[in-house]
Amino acid sequence: MQHDGPPVTTFLREGGAHPMNENEIREAIAEVKDGTLSRRSFIRTMAAVGIAAPVASQILLWNDVAMADATLPYKPTKAGGGGPLKILIWQAPTLLNPHFALGTKDQVASRIFFEPLAGWDREGNLIPCLAAEVPTKANGGLSPDGTSVTWKLKQGVRWHDGKPFTADDVVFTWQYAADLATAAYTTGSYQNIKVEKIDDHTVKVIFKAPTPFWADPFVGAVGQILPKHHFGDYAGAKSRDAPGNLKPVGTGPYKFVEFKPGDLILAERNPDYHVKNQPYFDTLEVKGGGDAVSAARAVLQTGEYDYAWNLLVEDEVLKRMEASGKGKVEFTLSGGVEFIVLNTTDPWTEVDGERSNAKTRHPTLSDPAVRRAFNLLVDREAIQKFIYGRAAVATASFVNQPSQFKSSRLKYEFNVDKANKILDEAGWKMDADGIREKDGKKLKYVFQTSINAPRQKTQAIIKQACQKAGIDIEIKSVTASVFFSSDVGNPDTYSKLYCDMEMYNTTQPQPDPERFLNQCVSWEISSKENKWLGRNVSRWSDPEADKAYKAAQSELDPVKRAALLIKVNEIFCEANVLVPLLSRNIVGGAVNSLMTDISGWDVTTWNLGSWYRS
Template sequence: MDERDLRGLIGRVKSGDLSRRGFVQRMLAVGLSAPLAGLMLAGNGVAMAADLRAAYKPAKAGGGGALRLLWWQAPTLINPHFAIGTKDQEASRIFYEPLAAWDPDGNLVPVLAAEIPSKENGGLAADGRSVVWKIKPGVLWHDGKPLTADDLVFTWEYARDPATAAVTIGSYKDCKVEKIDDLSIRILFDKPTPYWSDAFVGTVGMVIPKHLFAAYTGAKSREAPQNLAPVGTGPYRFLEFRPGDIVRGERNPNYHLPNRPYFDSVEMKGGGDAVSAARAVLQTGEYDYAWNLLVEDEVLKRLETGGKGRVDVVYGGKLEFLLLNATDPNVEVDGERSSLKTKHPAFSDPKVCRAMNLLVDRKSIQDYIYGRTGRATANSVNGPERFVSKGTSFAFDPAKANALLDEAGWMKGSDGIRAKDGKRLKLLFQTSINAPRQKTQAIIKQAAAKAGIEIELKSVTGSVFFSSDTANPDTFPHFYADMEMYAISMTQADPSTWLLQYVSWEAATKENKWQGRNISRWRNADYDAAYKAAQAELDPVKRAALLIKANDLAVSENILPLIHRAEVSGVSAKLVAPRSGWDNDLSFLPEWSREA
């Protein structure tokens, strides 16, 4: 593509003939990054990262009254670096902020940063070994202290310390952060790093104040008062937190963006279930916003007739998936079940894993449960498009599943249940309590029975299943079951961090307080090699190919993608609530307002 072609495309964006997203996709195809594509448009007078802010209407901060949010999975702590579940990440995002966020088109938007680093502004090194971030001047913590480079260096030190047991350690442990001056830092990598926008960006990037956390590092990290009483830089200041119930904040009068926030206070109410949350916004109007409406689409359509609100569907990187435990949950080693020192009696055999995959009727799950809110998928990575594998597929084929189980030596007994070496093929299948998940469980159980697999269903209250409590054996990271199902979101427009959940060194164990991202404990040397190679490959086409290979390896065995889920929310009729499928629901909370 020469300069004339490039200017022609930019002209089409200006005229409205080509969308900004379309432009970015074309730039990705020729090897440019999404952030650089956004900068090219911005440099030619086309609003890109500023779109959400340009759409903001209020002429002054405050005056909007109370913003009432309903999270049917209640948060249990407000420290972003301990936030295992989305509920805790979202609660943290009310008060804490990263240097940058991901917008709906997968582009980086400055938050605490003065600008997005690029080669053009000197922020990105040509060899891929360093990036310089400049901090926006004048940002204050809620207690009035200034945000400085010291806070970023401290956040890096805090998150990378194994004794802290931060869930974000994977984003910080392989880099070095140094202070340049009070308002700039340099992140150094020991090798060329194409995905430099991980640390300090999005969900994993929220910065914490050194002056309040410095006394609570390492083994003392869980004792910090600010784990329950946050002091951040965000649009709202902390007022109250009752774990498992409610979070309350008030407007930050010193917020660093003009005329924001619009609302005078914010309340995040937790508890209940997804259906009652949908009803409270769409039918009764009791709340302004309901998160994660994992509800059958037919139910949502009926509730929308109440006229109080609407269903908002945003596709990004959320995946509903089924994990097959690679370890044995019924054997205890040194006080730990699902230990890496064990192998699952059935799922250590790839043939059994493939058979289980063939017993999942994804089309029925999509058609009868999710409707417009989800798409059946065989991929773990479902976007952006250049990272989506075209080499995977799914099928519902009980006959072939039976044949594979026969080949694996699991033979049917007189009662129709398979057994091998005297052990019956009876599996415990757990998930959180939620109608679509229980219906999905039932569909899978019914098909498995036809193949001679006996499945016992277990449903755990969402606030427990997604809890950060390391002592609770019913949380999903413990995975004390044979199979489990849940959803998480790829909260960056790049699959690097997302794919960490399948690498060997990220296994969740007792030693790391079950904070590792690899919940299934699946380990594969070829996967690890492909993932490592991708982290040093600066050629975007070759890198994408390596990440696609990693995806394909993961979904070939213990990881069974089910539904590419939309981010489905209930929004009150007049609420303006811009969201990104590549970041937290509340990543653009400062831009929320209400129409007159």
């Protein structure tokens, strides 16, 4: 029996038998199409039989079921009147151009002003923003052969300076991001496509080959559209000189007032916003700096601020703060992962004007046995239980959500004795100081991460275990606003990896891991040439991973494609270049009266215009 789109059985392969069979699921899809069953009810039904919400949403998308308008029921009947909205982003934003936003904090801040054609809601639904509708095969937006997607743009949208938003801006954004001289963080999403203007409100994205996951260019965090009339003279080599990098003119719900990099963003309600009755709040203040604990306290205990982003705080501390009754902690399922990168290049020797050059080899971490031993010295379960609690789950896999893309082969183990045995067999001997060495090289490392109590405690747990195996760890902690900065002149940013190993969280920007896994391909290696904006921070590459990734990009069979992406994940995890620790939820804090719309598949501010006070 033939069906349009991928077979439903694709989504049933985890967890054994399900109470619903394929025909029953198809009947439910038909009920959603004819309106007798809501999309939300369908997704909840799928969740009850073990199919994750993002996967259920993808089933509907493949079967041409129309997308919902939003996940948050919006109650205000007019725009404005809500007074000030005050947000804390303790990892302070340093720029407001989304295409240079290497750190999530800068992506979150940029999305206040700039918007994509569509974004992702918390259930993995594709929601139109600057697009009039989500492309499907039924409405002619998706080509049957998977080689193109046609976007119809929303009409009547204006930039904050009053100029009309048109297809010219979309085409320009493609040209801007695809230009290697621009050195954009988003280049990988735009380099291998062609974008044609059909008319003032229609564009066509053409792929070089059949593309199963077409919702990458112009979608979500990487998809924010720039105004041609503000950035047209600043493409390519001049891109860093654009005034719009710090003084944005966008289409979003709030208009720019003031920006103090590393400190403060002030904005005001956009009276011409293209969504009816939005935004509710009159002004917006985004305050940066401080730390996660003080941010949590300012919302949950004192109510001085309305929302605190990324509460990387020990769970027991959050529970005590919640007891005050003024605010609540919000946990949102996401594809984020807390992990360690082991540097296989030499961070202490400069080659061609940069350290950790991909041409070099690390004196000791280039030994697979050392990396394998280190992986056994990470007590993931203790880190989860005693530090992160509700915010995370221990994992050995870099990709954890949606579940059909998670490897069933990757397992974790904490075993100091086994680590010692591996190092003994590899010829690493203990010296008089209890540090292993071979050929005059010692297992001594600088381990860096951002300043944050859970991360420093995680470092301490790992350091203690490493000492038992003859590995000496020097802990380095970098201010978060510096560590996650997009500043190319700063030596302590995570993308430079000027150390032996580092730890941080990376978020999966879509309910599909293809773009997330470009951190594992050779053409995305972070370097001086691309201003350290390449996604592959590890600098490690494997021909088989490259081959599997390229094959996945054009594989239309969903089962085969998932297997290819799982292979990429497994190659890097089994080489112990990426050492996953925890599958992370998004954790935010809000005062009780604030109604938010947080997605684990997009940035926190993806639907900021819909926030209101109850």
